[in-house]
Amino acid sequence: MSGKQQTNVLLFNKWDTSEIEIADEGLKNVILIKPFMTIPITFGRHEHQRLKKSEVHIIERLTNKLMHFGKRYAKNTGRMGGKKARIINFIKAALDIIYLETGKNPVELLVRAIENVAPNEDTTRIVYGGTVYHVSVDVSPLRRVDLALRFIAEGVRISTYSNPHSIEEVLAKEIILASNSDMNSYAIKKKNEQERIAMSSR
Secondary structure, X not given: OOOOOOOOOOEOOOEOOOOOOOOOHHHOOOOEOOOOOOOOOOOOOOXXXXXXXXXXXXXXXXXXXXXXXXXXXXXXXXXXXXOHHHHHHHHHHHHHHXXXXXXXXXXXXXXXXXXXXXXXXXXEEEEEOOEEEEEEEEOOHHHHHHHHHXXXXXXXXXXXXXXXXXXXXXXXXXXXHHHOOOOOOHHHHHHHHHHHHHHHOO
């Protein structure tokens, strides 16, 4: 063994993620919180490989979900399409706001928010004899994280549309509310709505 100690990389040269534990057993293998570099950008190396999203840092996955600010309901158009560096700066500012408001590690609060928002059930369409049935199904861990990040990003987009509040403030507020399972969180409402619909389709 070499006598060198492995240095702990701090996210944005500020946030230590080595002590963060993922409480949800189902999400332990699909949420990456240990950064390999201070700014988590993989330049899309995972894009054409199946299930490689689980090896992308959770901050970068949130960044990718937020790069859709445009028209209110047309998520893939508009001024934020492809502006990754700009979104990362928004997230950095939001993490600082979370720390100032709570005094806690903001990355840990983001993980708690994802655990609280990730839905366990969804519905799918089954066509049987010309009739369409909606059937409740369990959600895979990777899709649970994707849906949680989508709900958070949707909440931020809707809250900041034609609104004087900045993206950083709204994102920080959404993460804090979701980490506390507060019903004022858009993401928590969406999760409960999806699980309620799935429950009625059992």
